[in-house]
Amino acid sequence: MTEKTLRKGNEALAEGAIRAGVRFFAGYPITPQNEVPEYMSAHIADEGGAFVQAESELAAINMVYGAAATGTRAMTSSSSPGISLKQEGITYLASADLPCLIVNVMRGGPGLGSISGAQGDYFQATRGGGNGDYRVIVLAPNSVEELGNFPKLAFDLAEKYRMPAMILADGILGQMMESMAFNFDPVDPNKLGKFDWAVDIHKNGRAKANVFSYKGDNLIADVVERAKRYGLIEKTEARFEERNCENADVILVAYGLSSRACLEAVNHAKEQGLKVGLFRPITLWPFPEKQIAALAGHCKGILVAEMNAGQMIEDVRWAVNGRIPVRHYGRFGGIVPDPSEIKEELIKFANHAE
Amino acid sequence: MQNDVIAPENLVYAKPKLMNDTPMHYCAGCSHGVVHKLVAEVIEEMGMADKAIGVSPVGCAVFAYRYLDIDWQEAAHGRAPAVATGIKRCWPDRLVFTYQGDGDLAAIGTAETLHMLNRGENxxxxxxxxxxxxxxxxxxxxxxxxxxxxxxxxxxRDPKLNGYPLKITEMAAMLNGTCFVSRQSVENVASIRKAKRAIRKAFQSAMDGKGSSLVEIVSTCSSGWKLSPVKANEWLEEHMLEFYQKGDLKDTTGY
Amino acid sequence: MKKEIIISGFGGQGVLSMGKILAYSGLVAGKEVTWMPAYGPEQRGGTANVTVIVSDDRISSPVLSSYDIAIVLNQPSLDKFLPKVKPGGMLIYDGNGIINPPTRGDITIYRIDAMAKAAEMHNNKVFNMIVLGGLLRVVPFLPDDALERALYKTLPERHHDLIPLNMKAVDEGKEIIKKCV
Known part of the structure; x- marks a missing residue:
């Protein structure tokens, strides 16, 4: 644990990534994540790492693909339209079973959209915008502190399961400052051990190493193995936070920035005597499906609050499987929901669910 | 004995050790096989067999990893220079090179190619x-x-409909990041020798930290051109080399 | 305790760093704080603003549509944020360049001529601290030493010799802030 300091979200993320052992960063300017490459360009070389300002988002993610193949902790960051461009590289990384970190500091969309914070990329992150049968581990921080600490978690998971991981933040988390501390000691990349899958002829006495994503005849075995791995992750790696859910009649489900407004709404509603709780998925994939299914066994309704027109609600509905009403409350186009409006919605829904 | 003639002491030529015995999928008359051999020879002669990493493209050479026993990473179409940048920046002591075709390098990967060259990556x-x-x-x-x-x-090809053939090698020669830019061919023995010298120079310059380099090999595609291997070589000399003139376009290596 | 504050003025006037010092003061006083700038194209064209929230409890959203306190340092900022002060809230403005002074019966309005005072002190850079001194004089939601401790935390050591001057500016701010009636 370091001392609490005031940090901007994007800078906490960048510093957290360097502390997590990231030694290769490639990126391209886009608001509202510019402080990440700026911080990296100033500091990663001090740790013996490399920073490349790429000619495009496509080039940046493909540089990460190359760097990841060496076993280096490699990452890129961008914002929504830039993440769309990166999908080609992400599916290649998934296909080659390479760990890496992709950060999306989301802005409004579709298209060029706006630069305000938003949560419109839930589908893109959890379903994947690239081709083929693949998954990406998706972590959704809701504070500057989590933004700074999640790069370590992302790499630990990505390397354990040999797949890309994503941190899905948003413009407001990236731009805001709040007090935070790092909860882990700096990782020494030289002590991570050698990876037997890296492109390195000297390792393990192999004749040669091939990192490739064209599988030809081996594709079937490959995707079947990967699907098994995904199944294991779904079973064991779902992360979430529960507040007050045990005896709640109505439960709010929210992630990232909107979960903060929801927590305040829940606290206000409790003061008015309502039995309400908050469930916050921290991993969006794997989605905490089992836990939400269990909640549906004892509460009367679920309200999903997102800064989009209704995306995570599909996963919640899938988990609930029609047993209780599930409603959506969305503010989008760059609007952050106000706790008071969520509380009103919660009260309306609670009365209706009675 | 009848087989005396192929006794080891009589051998005057051997294929490079880095080339394995996997039957190639390339068509008869294709230039890829010859260029693969030259690359293997150069790596071997430089003593870099344990430190060479090739980045293969999308296209016929996607299977290069099957034939050359070095490490390979396969890139998405056009992105080999970006992938190679990622590897080389992490491992500066390795011989990292890309092997790309014209569609990969001069169409879908134009940006990656020119910017990698212009950054002067080794x-x-x-x-x-x-x-x-x-x-x-x-x-x-x-x-x-x-x-x-x-x-x-x-x-x-009608320029009104399709535009003009792109001389990307000439563009590469204009970039400050390149130290060596050369156009060669492999349709006859003399050309093959010159092409090998160019590849050697390019690979050496990378290990000496002199910057990026590009060796274009004007090649045949007898299947695509719908010509026999011999006719394809003739067509190459008559038409291709007339437009794509051979020689070193830039050389600041000082070798 | 929870104070939701907007600080708005010309770009380059030190609005963002004023917000930062205020946020750090909250941090050293053991409060939860958030600092949220207007960013991107919004920050182009000469005006800048930052939202600072200081609270005893965890802060839900760093972005607000109305404020307890607005500190406005030019006319466009005054015009924009005067209507966004919550009833019963407060507006503090610097009179420099203000042609249409604020009028609203349901909030408390203070004037602090910090720019003029900074000029008088021959140091434009202490402008920030004059304003913050005035703020904490009329709304003492942070302990007296918080600003000084924040300066020690935010300023690089080579500038620590400037802290006494800055604290003098804080005192000046406390002197010159005036309630408008």
Whole structure:
């Protein structure tokens, strides 16, 4: 644990990534994540790492693909339209079973959209915008502190399961400052051990190493193995936070920035005597499906609050499987929901669910 | 004994050790096989067999990893220079090179190619220019000659409809980041020797930290061109080399 | 305790760093704080603003549509944020360049001529601290030493010799802030 300091979200993320052992960063300017490459360009070389300002988002993610193949902790960051461009590289990384970190500091969309914070990329992150049968581990921080600490978690998971991981933040988390501390000691990349899958002829006495994503005849075995791995992750790696859910009649489900407004709404509603709780998925994939299914066994309704027109609600509905009403409350186009409006919605829904 | 003639002491030529015995999928008369051999020889002669990492493209050379026993990473179409940048920045002591065709390098990967070269990454590019998309069945490439027929310009490339063949190697020579830019071919023994010298220079310059380099090999695609291997070589000399003139376009290596 | 504050003025006037010092003061006083700038194209064209929230409890959203306190340092900022002060809230403005002074019966309005005072002190850079001194004089939601401790935390050591001057500016701010009636 370091001392609490005031940090901007994007800078906490960048510093957290360097502390997590990231030694290769490639990126391209886009608001509202510019402080990440700026911080990296100033500091990663001090740790013996490399920073490349790429000619495009496509080039940046493909540089990460190359760097990841060496076993280096490699990452890129961008914002929504830039993440769309990166999908080609992400599916290649998934296909080659390479760990890496992709950060999306989301802005409004579709298209060029706006630069305000938003949560419109839930589908893109959890379903994947690239081709083929693949998954990406998706972590959704809701504070500057989590933004700074999640790069370590992302790499630990990505390397354990040999797949890309994503941190899905948003413009407001990236731009805001709040007090935070790092909860882990700096990782020494030289002590991570050698990876037997890296492109390195000297390792393990192999004749040669091939990192490739064209599988030809081996594709079937490959995707079947990967699907098994995904199944294991779904079973064991779902992360979430529960507040007050045990005896709640109505439960709010929210992630990232909107979960903060929801927590305040829940606290206000409790003061008015309502039995309400908050469930916050921290991993969006794997989605905490089992836990939400269990909640549906004892509460009367679920309200999903997102800064989009209704995306995570599909996963919640899938988990609930029609047993209780599930409603959506969305503010989008760059609007952050106000706790008071969520509380009103919660009260309306609670009365209706009675 | 009848077999005396192939006794080891009588051997005057051997294939490079880095080339394995996997039967190649390349068509008869294709230039890829010859260039693969030259790359293998150069790596071997430089003593870099344990430190060479090739980045293969999408196209016919996607299977390069099957034939050359070095480490390989396969890139998405056009992105080999970006992938190579990622590897080289993490491992500066390795010989990292890309092997790309004309569609990969001069169409979908133009940005990655020119920017990698312009950054002066210590990475050589081997550029196979056969003026056609071979793997996908003979479509028009950025380097297809005016009047040349392909499956997507069946009446011949018309600049009004299709624009002009792109001399990307000339563009590369203009970039401050490149130290060596050369255009070669492999249709006869003399050309093969010169091409090998160019590849050697490019690879050496990368290990000496002199910057990026590009060696274009004007190549044949007898299947795509619908010509016999011999006729393809003749067509190459008559038409390709007339437009794509051979020689060193830039050399600041000082070798 | 929870104070939701907007600080708005010309770009380059030190609005963002004023917000930062205020946020750090909250941090050293053991409060939860958030600092949220207007960013991107919004920050182009000469005006800048930052939202600072200081609270005893965890802060839900760093972005607000109305404020307890607005500190406005030019006319466009005054015009924009005067209507966004919550009833019963407060507006503090610097009179420099203000042609249409604020009028609203349901909030408390203070004037602090910090720019003029900074000029008088021959140091434009202490402008920030004059304003913050005035703020904490009329709304003492942070302990007296918080600003000084924040300066020690935010300023590089080579500038620590400037802290006494800055604290003098804080005192000046406390002197010159005036309630408008």
């Amino acid at each position: 990475i050589p590019i081997i550029f196979i220019n056969n003026a056609i998309y071979g793997m996908t069945g003979g479509q028009m490439a950025p380097t297809t000659l005016i009047g040349q027929k392909t499956t997507t310009c069946p009446y011949g």
